[in-house]
Amino acid sequence: MEYAIPPGQFSRIQPMSEGLLSVKTKRDGLYGFINAAGEWKIPAQYNLSSPFSEGFASVVPAGADLYGYINKTGKLVIEPGYKDTRPFSCGRAIVWIPGDKGWACINTNGKIIFTAESIKAEPTSMPYMFKEGLLEVFQADKDNNFRHGFADTAGRLVIPYQYSNTFYFSDSVAVVTVTKKTGNQNEGDEYHAIIDKKGNTLFTITNNINEVTIFKKGIARFLADGHYGLVNKKGTIRLAPRFDRLPPDYDGGPLWGIIRGKAGDSKDGFLYLLDSNFTETGKLLLYAAGKRITGTEGNFSEGLLAVRQDDLWGYVDTKGKWIIPPQFTEAGQFNEGLAIVSNSEDSVSIIKNPLSSSK
Numbered sequence: 001m002e003y004a005i006p007p008g009q010f011s012r013i014q015p016m017s018e019g020l021l022s023v024k025t026k027r028d029g030l031y032g033f034i035n036a037a038g039e040w041k042i043p044a045q046y047n048l049s050s051p052f053s054e055g056f057a058s059v060v061p062a063g064a065d066l067y068g069y070i071n072k073t074g075k076l077v078i079e080p081g082y083k084d085t086r087p088f089s090c091g092r093a094i095v096w097i098p099g100d101k102g103w104a105c106i107n108t109n110g111k112i113i114f115t116a117e118s119i120k121a122e123p124t125s126m127p128y129m130f131k132e133g134l135l136e137v138f139q140a141d142k143d144n145n146f147r148h149g150f151a152d153t154a155g156r157l158v159i160p161y162q163y164s165n166t167f168y169f170s171d172s173v174a175v176v177t178v179t180k181k182t183g184n185q186n187e188g189d190e191y192h193a194i195i196d197k198k199g200n201t202l203f204t205i206t207n208n209i210n211e212v213t214i215f216k217k218g219i220a221r222f223l224a225d226g227h228y229g230l231v232n233k234k235g236t237i238r239l240a241p242r243f244d245r246l247p248p249d250y251d252g253g254p255l256w257g258i259i260r261g262k263a264g265d266s267k268d269g270f271l272y273l274l275d276s277n278f279t280e281t282g283k284l285l286l287y288a289a290g291k292r293i294t295g296t297e298g299n300f301s302e303g304l305l306a307v308r309q310d311d312l313w314g315y316v317d318t319k320g321k322w323i324i325p326p327q328f329t330e331a332g333q334f335n336e337g338l339a340i341v342s343n344s345e346d347s348v349s350i351i352k353n354p355l356s357s358s359k
Contacts, residue, residue: 001324001351001352001354002351002352002354003349003350003351003352004036004037004038004338004350004351004352005034005038005349005350006349007343007344007347007348007349008026008347008349009023009025009026009038009349010023010024010025010026010347010348010349011024011025011026011029011346011347011348012024012031012348013340013348013349013350014049014050014051014340015051015332015335015340016036016051016335016336016338017051017052017053018051018052018053018055018072019035019036020033020034020035020041020042020051020052020057020072021033021034021035021036021051021350022049022050022051022057023044024044025044026346026347028044030044030045030046030047030062031044031045031046031047031048031049031059032044032045032046032049033049033052033057033074036336036337036338036350041072041074042070042072042073042074043074045061045062046059046060046061046062047060047061047062047064047065048060048067050085050087051087052072053087053088053089053129054087054088054089054091054108055071055072055088056069056070056071056077056078056087056088056093056108057069057070057072058082058085058087058093059076059080060080061076061080064080066080066081066082066083066098067080067081067082067083067084067085067095068080068081068082069085069088069093069110077108077110078106078108078109078110079110081097081098082095082096082097082098083096083097083098084096084126086126086127086128086129087129088108088129089129089130089131090130090133090153091107091108091153092105092106092107092113092130092135092153093105093106093129094126094127094128094129094135096126097115101115101123102115102116102117102123102124102126103115103116103123103126103127104116105135105153105155113153113154113155114151114154114155116137118155119137119151119155119157120139120157120161121137121138121139121151122138122139122140122146125138125146128168130153131168131169131170132169132170132172132197133152133153133169133197134150134151134152134158134159134168134169134174134197135150135151135152135153136148136149136150136166136167136168137149137150137151137157137161138161139161141161145164146164147161147162147163147164148161148162148163148164148165148166148176149161149162149163149166150166150169150174150197150199158197158198158199159195159197159198159199160199162178163176163177163178163179164177164178164179164190165177167213167214168214169197170214170215170216171214171215171216171217171218171233172196172197173194173195173196173202173215173233174194174195174214175192175193175194175212175213175214175215175220176192176193176194176195177190177191177192178190178191178192178193191204191205192204192205192209192210192212193205194215194233194235202233203234203235205222205235206235208224208225209222209223209224209231210222210223210224211223212231213248213249214249215233216249216250216251216252217250217251217252218232218233219231219232219238219250219252220232220233220250221246221247221248221249221250222241223241224241225241227241227242227243227244228241228243228244228245228246228257229241229242229243229246230246230250230278238278239257239274239278242257242259243257243258243259243272244258244259244260244269245257245258246258247296247298247299249299250299251299252276253276253299253300254273254274254275254276254281254299254300254303254305254318255273255274255278255299255300256271256272256273256274256296256299256300256305257271257272257274258270258271258272258286258296259272260286266285266286266287268285268286268287268292269285269286269287270283270284270285270286271283271284271285271286271293271296271307271320273305273316273318273319273320275318281318281319281320282317282318282319282320282321283320284307284316284320291309291310292309292310293307293308293309294308294309294310294311295307295308296308297313297331297332297333298332298333299333300318301333301334301335301339302334302335302337302353302355302356303317303318303353303355304316304317304323304324304334304339304353304355305317305318306331306332306333306339307326308326308331309326310326311329312326312327312328312329313326313327313328313329313330313331313341314326314327314328314331315331315339317355323354323355324351324354328341328342328343329342329343329344329345330342330348334353337352337353337356338350338351338352338353339351339353
């Protein structure tokens with residue numbers, strides 16, 4: 001195992017984004033930005049900072065208490081004036097205006113394009129970010145139940161407030177929950193549907209299938225009769241619901257699934273490892289040699305999966321071999337050959353992917 005950023009320098013490192021890492025120094029507790037080689041690109045001078053998105057990062061400069069945005073040279077391009085911010089996407093960002101004015105949508109010049117009030121949205125429920133050109137927004141009805149809809153980047157409500165729950169758009173579709181009777185949240189009055197960007201229902205989901213998440217690569221996770229499986233956008237089941245756990249966001253590559261209790265020759269179950277065709281490539285006993293697998297982080301990334309054994313994290317490959325033995329208190333997914341790990345409560349570092357460096 002090789003460190004890209006050794007322990008001891010930083011108390012926090014945020015995931016790599018657009019070639020830069022937002023880091024918090026142990027010396028003075030300020031944030032700045034470094035590259036993958038650990039070189040400072042933007043000095044540590046912020047009380048808070050976020051990863052870059054579309055060339056912008058939100059920051060709270062030292063001595064200030066409101067957020068603004070900088071570009072990748074460190075220039076403050078949108079002056080601090082917001083209580084909270086979201087990442088830029090589709091040339092827009094959601095910000096919280098001080099003075100109990102609620103949230104608004106700004107462009108890259110800091111100009112307000114629309115507000116919660118202008119689209120009759122609940123001002124205190126701050127949306128996250130645009131996905132595929134649409135923003136999930138919320139409105140409270142007369143019974144104080146939230147209804148979900150979608151707005152475009154110009155502030156037009158293109159899909160009205162009509163769903164009791166929604167996921168953001170991905171793969172050009174969104175999973176929504178339809179409640180037949182306003183204000184009635186009884187299970188028998190709800191069903192799930194897949195809609196397109198015009199709000200047209202492509203198909204509804206059968207009653208025994210629920211908890212359908214976002215689609216990626218045409219596949220989404222679902223829950224049926226207490227077990228998880230995978231379904232495609234036509235409603236065809238691709239992976240039978242037999243797992244107690246599956247990753248929430250399938251990305252088209254290898255994945256994992258957990259079956260607890262009696263499974264094959266184990267009374268405690270297995271962590272199964274599957275390829276992109278959902279064929280088993282390996283498995284790990286959930287309990288072996290006095291140690292128990294207690295968690296996973298995300299999905300496979302760059303050929304490795306972060307797995308927690310008892311209280312420590314390590315990484316396994318798609319065959320279930322420990323490539324990096326458990327030794328970290330926290331471990332993230334690999335991105336651009338790097339993963340953020342924690343060696344103690346206040347010390348984080350970055351390791352290199354040994355699979356990449358061995359090529």
